Amino acid sequence: MRWFVLRRLALAPLVLLGMTCITFFVSQLIPIDPVAAYLGGRGAAQSDAAEQAIIDALNARWGWDKPIPERYWIYLTNLLQGDMGESSHSARAVSTDLANVLPPTIELVVAALVVALVFGIPLGVFAAARRGGVWDALFKVVSTLAISVPVFWLAIVGFMVFYGRLGWAAGPGQLDIFTRPPPEVTGMVTVDSILAGRWDALFDTLHHLAFPALVLGLVIGFYFARVVRSEMVDALESDYVRTARGKGLRRRLVLYRHAFRNAVIPVITLSGLAFGSLLTGIIVVERVVGWPGLGQYAFTAATRLDLNALSGVVLVISLAYVLANLTVDLLYTVADPRVRDGMRS
Amino acid sequence: MTAGRLRRLEEAVAPTRFATTMESLRPRTFLEFYGVGVIVVMVTAIAAAPLIAPDPFAQDLPSALAGSSADHWLGTDNLGRDLWSRILYGGRVSVVIGVFVLLTAGAVGVLYGAVSGYAGGMVDAVMMRIVDIFLSFPSIMLALLISAALGPTIRNVIIAIAAAWWPVYARLIRGQVIVVKEREFVTASRALGAGPMRNLLWTVLPNSFGVMKTIFVLDIGYAILAGSTLGFLGLGVSAPTPEWGYMIREALQYPTHWWFILSPGLALLLFVSAINFAGGIVTRSVHEDPGR
Numbered sequence: 001m002r003w004f005v006l007r008r009l010a011l012a013p014l015v016l017l018g019m020t021c022i023t024f025f026v027s028q029l030i031p032i033d034p035v036a037a038y039l040g041g042r043g044a045a046q047s048d049a050a051e052q053a054i055i056d057a058l059n060a061r062w063g064w065d066k067p068i069p070e071r072y073w074i075y076l077t078n079l080l081q082g083d084m085g086e087s088s089h090s091a092r093a094v095s096t097d098l099a100n101v102l103p104p105t106i107e108l109v110v111a112a113l114v115v116a117l118v119f120g121i122p123l124g125v126f127a128a129a130r131r132g133g134v135w136d137a138l139f140k141v142v143s144t145l146a147i148s149v150p151v152f153w154l155a156i157v158g159f160m161v162f163y164g165r166l167g168w169a170a171g172p173g174q175l176d177i178f179t180r181p182p183p184e185v186t187g188m189v190t191v192d193s194i195l196a197g198r199w200d201a202l203f204d205t206l207h208h209l210a211f212p213a214l215v216l217g218l219v220i221g222f223y224f225a226r227v228v229r230s231e232m233v234d235a236l237e238s239d240y241v242r243t244a245r246g247k248g249l250r251r252r253l254v255l256y257r258h259a260f261r262n263a264v265i266p267v268i269t270l271s272g273l274a275f276g277s278l279l280t281g282i283i284v285v286e287r288v289v290g291w292p293g294l295g296q297y298a299f300t301a302a303t304r305l306d307l308n309a310l311s312g313v314v315l316v317i318s319l320a321y322v323l324a325n326l327t328v329d330l331l332y333t334v335a336d337p338r339v340r341d342g343m344r345s
Numbered sequence: 346m347t348a349g350r351l352r353r354l355e356e357a358v359a360p361t362r363f364a365t366t367m368e369s370l371r372p373r374t375f376l377e378f379y380g381v382g383v384i385v386v387m388v389t390a391i392a393a394a395p396l397i398a399p400d401p402f403a404q405d406l407p408s409a410l411a412g413s414s415a416d417h418w419l420g421t422d423n424l425g426r427d428l429w430s431r432i433l434y435g436g437r438v439s440v441v442i443g444v445f446v447l448l449t450a451g452a453v454g455v456l457y458g459a460v461s462g463y464a465g466g467m468v469d470a471v472m473m474r475i476v477d478i479f480l481s482f483p484s485i486m487l488a489l490l491i492s493a494a495l496g497p498t499i500r501n502v503i504i505a506i507a508a509a510w511w512p513v514y515a516r517l518i519r520g521q522v523i524v525v526k527e528r529e530f531v532t533a534s535r536a537l538g539a540g541p542m543r544n545l546l547w548t549v550l551p552n553s554f555g556v557m558k559t560i561f562v563l564d565i566g567y568a569i570l571a572g573s574t575l576g577f578l579g580l581g582v583s584a585p586t587p588e589w590g591y592m593i594r595e596a597l598q599y600p601t602h603w604w605f606i607l608s609p610g611l612a613l614l615l616f617v618s619a620i621n622f623a624g625g626i627v628t629r630s631v632h633e634d635p636g637r
Contacts, residue, residue, distance in 0.1 A: 014478075015477060018474075018478030023490060148566065148618035148620075148621050149610075149613075150573055152574065156606060280486070283578070302580050307494060314486045317483060325481075
């Protein structure tokens with residue numbers, strides 16, 4: 001098992017390198033001369049000499065006149081220095097843009113994950129405890145609908161109802177226009193509000209955060225619940241649970257002490273994978289509720305076919321995904337005593 | 346050793362039980378009947394679209410964004426096009442995307458995984474590291490990038506999603522092949538003189554599909570969802586072609602017109618959830634399959 005962890009750690013840089021390779025070659029698929037595309041968006045230069053100077057500068061930076069393997073090397077060295085090129089739609093460096101849009105997205109991801117875990121895990125236990133019953137059947141129907149619904153559509157319809165009609169959800173953005181934003185430290189409005197002691201801003205931003213976090217959290221939560229339920233059902237039919245029942249232990253104790261502790265381990269692995277679908281959900285949900293994060297940025301980049309920005313987003317999200325799954329694997333070795341003890345020996 | 350004898354032996358050790366398979370594929374619970382029913386009705390309606398719906402491209406600007414009426418059952422969109430018709434024709438795009446993504450990703454993944462698992466050793470190790478890299482992307486991210494680079498057509502959407510999905514199948518089938526290739530009937534077939542290609546394609550692969558069946562059926566639904574997500578992002582099919590995800594994107598600008606935004610999403614939800622409800626049948630048949 002120690003071997004497994006070491007192997008995972010050693011492979012992570014290789015995987016990241018491979019990912020840059022794929023994003024690079026995909027962005028080379030576009031059948032457009034990158035120099036022409038860059039100049040085209042900026043109007044004609046003053047003179048041929050000036051235009052040639054710009055082309056030379058671009059070639060010096062990106063090596064667009066060089067063969068593809070060499071271009072990849074230049075791309076990679078630029079990337080390692082944090083240079084992902086310029087976004088054609090914001091006319092800023094992609095890395096600057098990403099630094100601006102990441103903090104709001106981190107807030108949303110964390111909030112949605114909390115909702116998903118707090119809601120999904122007990123729901124799965126509940127359905128498993130009543131398996132075969134009416135509640136379990138209802139759970140099956142609702143959770144199947146939840147994993148079948150296009151998240152972006154659910155967010156739109158929910159926003160129309162809870163914001164447009166009922167006025168319960170807050171409007172677009174992170175704060176009301178009348179709320180003075182707290183001084184920016186981390187870029188995460190919740191954290192900044194706490195740091196500045198601005199409780200009015202904190203409540204306001206939590207109100208804005210609630211709707212997207214609930215939409216994403218409930219959808220992912222149902223996904224968690226389905227896995228917890230199926231693991232719990234397996235555990236409840238196992239011999240050790242029958243033994244525990246036979247000893248006359250209370251139902252609740254058997255459920256949580258015996259069955260749940262074994263059923264929850266796969267959920268750890270799963271939350272790493274669910275992180276991927278959460279990030280996908282972010283892209284579409286942020287656009288709907290006007291949350292100024294990575295998703296909104298990716299949506300605009302996709303709409304304007306801004307490949308630099310788009311591959312920046314894909315790299316950042318994939319990096320987060322790789323790190324999340326690595327963390328999950330390490331957590332797994334801690335959570336499962338069989339694996340943990342296997343590591344000691 | 347004649348090919349005929351080899352054939353008969355393969356059939357004897359790994360028989361295809363068509364009748365048994367059909368028997369186990371019968372829906373049993375209410376939800377399974379519901380799922381199969383909805384799929385049959387929707388696919389029929391989609392296939393019969395030209396017979397039961399008006400032209401999905403005909404614009405009628407004066408009656409744009411109209412509500413439900415005798416002429417337009419679900420009302421019209423922002424260009425006065427009939428929504429009912431666009432939903433049906435949009436379903437064609439979705440079904441084509443779903444089926445072709447699975448065929449493409451399935452073919453590539455199965456072949457790749459089978460070769461990797463059957464070869465073993467260093468070849469397997471290298472081939473699987475490549476799969477690991479592909480699996481390190483959240484699949485829609487890779488599809489998004491490829492689709493943006495290739496341009497928005499149905500073919501490119503299929504390529505983009507399939508390029509992101511094949512590694513899942515490759516890894517699954519590899520796991521099965523590794524187990525199956527050690528079974529007695531494979532050894533027997535090899536002893537009877539079958540070469541590696543024949544062995545892999547005729548003996549190992551047909552017996553490695555068990556788990557794939559479930560995943561395949563359920564994945565049609567998720568491929569349709571992925572296609573509509575790309576459509577919503579503006580990276581799916583291009584403008585006049587009706588597609589459910591792209592219709593939702595268009596409807597986003599008209600939040601007061603309920604049917605415009607509700608109908609494509611409901612169609613997606615109805616269809617994908619029906620596939621998921623019906624998917625239980627395949628899961629069960631795999632569990633009951635003694636040859637798995």
